[in-house]
Amino acid sequence: MRFGFFLREAIRSMRRSAAxxxxxxxxxxxxxxxxxxxxxxxxxxxxxxxxxxxxxxVDVYMNNTATAADDSRVQSELLQLHHVKSVQFVxxxxxxxxxxxxxxxxxxxxxxxxxxxxxxxIPDNPSNVxxxxxEIAGSGSGGSPVDASINRVSNKQTDTKQILEVTNLVTITxxxxxxxxxxxxxxxxANTIRLSLYSRRREVEVMKLVGATDWFIRWPFVxxxxxxxxxxxxxxxxxxxxxxxxxxxPLANNFALIAAxxxxxxxxxxxxxxxxxxxxxxxxxxxxxxxxxxx
Amino acid sequence: xxxxxxxxxxxxxxGTSAAPVIEFRGVSKRYSGGDVGLDEVSFSIERGxxxxxVGATGSGKSTVMRLLIKELDPTGGTIRVxxxxxxxxxxxxxxFYRRNLGVVFQDFKLLPTRTxxxxxxxxxxxxxxTRRDIRDKVPDILRLTGLSTKLHNYPxxxxxxxxxxxxxxxxxxxxxxxxxxxxxxxxxxxETSVDIMRLLYRINRTGTTVLVATHDQTMVDxxxxxxxxLAHGRIVRDEATGLYTRDETTREFAxxxxxxxxxxxxxS
Numbered sequence: 001m002r003f004g005f006f007l008r009e010a011i012r013s014m015r016r017s018a019a020x021x022x023x024x025x026x027x028x029x030x031x032x033x034x035x036x037x038x039x040x041x042x043x044x045x046x047x048x049x050x051x052x053x054x055x056x057x058v059d060v061y062m063n064n065t066a067t068a069a070d071d072s073r074v075q076s077e078l079l080q081l082h083h084v085k086s087v088q089f090v091x092x093x094x095x096x097x098x099x100x101x102x103x104x105x106x107x108x109x110x111x112x113x114x115x116x117x118x119x120x121x122i123p124d125n126p127s128n129v130x131x132x133x134x135e136i137a138g139s140g141s142g143g144s145p146v147d148a149s150i151n152r153v154s155n156k157q158t159d160t161k162q163i164l165e166v167t168n169l170v171t172i173t174x175x176x177x178x179x180x181x182x183x184x185x186x187x188x189x190a191n192t193i194r195l196s197l198y199s200r201r202r203e204v205e206v207m208k209l210v211g212a213t214d215w216f217i218r219w220p221f222v223x224x225x226x227x228x229x230x231x232x233x234x235x236x237x238x239x240x241x242x243x244x245x246x247x248x249x250p251l252a253n254n255f256a257l258i259a260a261x262x263x264x265x266x267x268x269x270x271x272x273x274x275x276x277x278x279x280x281x282x283x284x285x286x287x288x289x290x291x292x293x294x295x
Numbered sequence: 296x297x298x299x300x301x302x303x304x305x306x307x308x309x310g311t312s313a314a315p316v317i318e319f320r321g322v323s324k325r326y327s328g329g330d331v332g333l334d335e336v337s338f339s340i341e342r343g344x345x346x347x348x349v350g351a352t353g354s355g356k357s358t359v360m361r362l363l364i365k366e367l368d369p370t371g372g373t374i375r376v377x378x379x380x381x382x383x384x385x386x387x388x389x390x391f392y393r394r395n396l397g398v399v400f401q402d403f404k405l406l407p408t409r410t411x412x413x414x415x416x417x418x419x420x421x422x423x424x425t426r427r428d429i430r431d432k433v434p435d436i437l438r439l440t441g442l443s444t445k446l447h448n449y450p451x452x453x454x455x456x457x458x459x460x461x462x463x464x465x466x467x468x469x470x471x472x473x474x475x476x477x478x479x480x481x482x483x484x485x486e487t488s489v490d491i492m493r494l495l496y497r498i499n500r501t502g503t504t505v506l507v508a509t510h511d512q513t514m515v516d517x518x519x520x521x522x523x524x525l526a527h528g529r530i531v532r533d534e535a536t537g538l539y540t541r542d543e544t545t546r547e548f549a550x551x552x553x554x555x556x557x558x559x560x561x562x563s
Contacts, residue, residue: 005420012408203408205404206404207406207421209364209404210417210418210421211391211392211393211394211418211421212390213390213391216421
């Protein structure tokens with residue numbers, strides 16, 4: 001009975017003040033659209049950055065004379081180092097095959113296999129790559145590599161540093177943008193709600209004089225916020241869904257050039273948008289009302 | 296049209312205790328700007344009385360009203376309503392306190408988005424009144440105030456007098472023991488004012504204590520009720536009730552109000 005009354009009150013006031021309600025709904029719609037586009041973009045960017053970082057590794061080249069015994073010894077030594085996640089062994093034959101595949105003519109001229117056995121050492125965390133590098137290259141006696149059979153450790157310090165810096169920057173920028181966007185959304189929605197409440201402050205005053213408790217006045221506004229927020233988010237989801245099906249999905253199918261980074265699933269996006277739309281409007285309504293309740 | 300006996304309301308006229316309905320004791324109100332609203336005002340109003348509060352603009356009439364609905368808190372002294380000190384009422388409980396008051400304002404303060412019926416019903420919904428309650432009481436009170444034909448009109452479709460009637464209906468639908476009216480006739484022509492006063496008198500005769508703030512001197516003179524006059528935040532006149540308390544019917548009352556202005560006997 002009580003909830004029914006509040007619901008009817010909310011619907012009544014939405015009908016009676018259609019323009020402010022519509023403005024609030026449009027604000028939620030636009031904000032949620034932007035958010036709905038932005039969330040996958042941020043995720044794709046982060047995904048790309050991470051996949052670049054994932055490729056950061058230390059290459060260890062063995063002497064040409066290294067035997068299979070040397071290889072297995074070095075492999076176990078590498079695995080014992082700190083911050084090493086895994087070690088991938090590429091024998092000289094495997095390396096040769098791979099290279100021949102890329103440029104058969106050049107390697108045919110070469111005649112013999114100049115490539116050494118190689119270890120790709122992958123650090124547990126991309127930012128630890130330099131530590132791993134020094135461990136391998138300089139921890140032996142007199143600044144020599146860990147094992148005598150190691151010929152050379154790849155030295156791509158500057159490249160690696162740049163990759164790490166750039167990807168860090170990208171991730172941080174995306175995070176800052178997300179926070180700013182979320183703040184702007186909340187501010188925008190709260191402001192619109194406050195405007196629509198402002199036009200009804202006299203009504204609130206009268207309600208208080210008749211002896212309505214704060215929550216009695218507040219509930220219909222909160223319910224109205226939930227309805228407006230959900231409707232706005234729902235419309236945004238419909239628009240996003242149509243765009244996805246009409247534009248994005250064919251693109252993904254026809255031009256699989258860029259490996260699609262893993263992004264939020266559409267269902268989860270729907271839940272997030274609906275939830276945040278309804279929650280922000282409801283909390284916004286409830287909070288904005290506070291100043292008018294002081295009569 | 297007889298006033299229905301107050302249902303489930305306390306017997307207002309019965310005088311369950313000797314405590315006055317309103318008691319101001321040394322009440323002061325200074326506004327933050329330094330203006331003095333009230334200066335050490337003391338008076339009390341007995342149960343079932345009909346009292347006028349007069350004075351020029353800025354004399355403190357509205358301050359008294361706003362203190363009584365606890366929209367403001369006094370800066371000194373104590374106010375008691377039905378024996379209970381208003382200082383003891385927490386912010387949370389104000390809403391419940393206000394349900395025991397009927398309040399009528401010069402600008403009616405109706406909800407513009409609701410019909411006459413819904414405006415009155417809202418006062419019942421606020422207190423958790425059931426649908427049945429509302430169906431029972433609202434038509435009654437609207438008949439009493441002569442608004443039966445305007446049930447489904449919105450406030451902006453009504454005349455000033457009719458709007459004030461709605462506001463009185465809303466104030467009285469809960470049968471509060473105390474009715475406050477702040478300049479109820481301030482926006483109305485003399486003839487309509489008489490109707491409104493008559494309605495207030497009729498409500499008073501059911502046992503409800505009525506306090507009316509007004510600057511309509513002729514009306515006050517004709518009514519011959521107790522008068523409290525404020526000037527610069529002090530009580531400057533408190534004319535005893537004894538002279539005026541002859542019981543009249545509302546018809547006699549209205550006739551007297553409409554009669555050409557004559558000073559009541561005994562008043563210089």
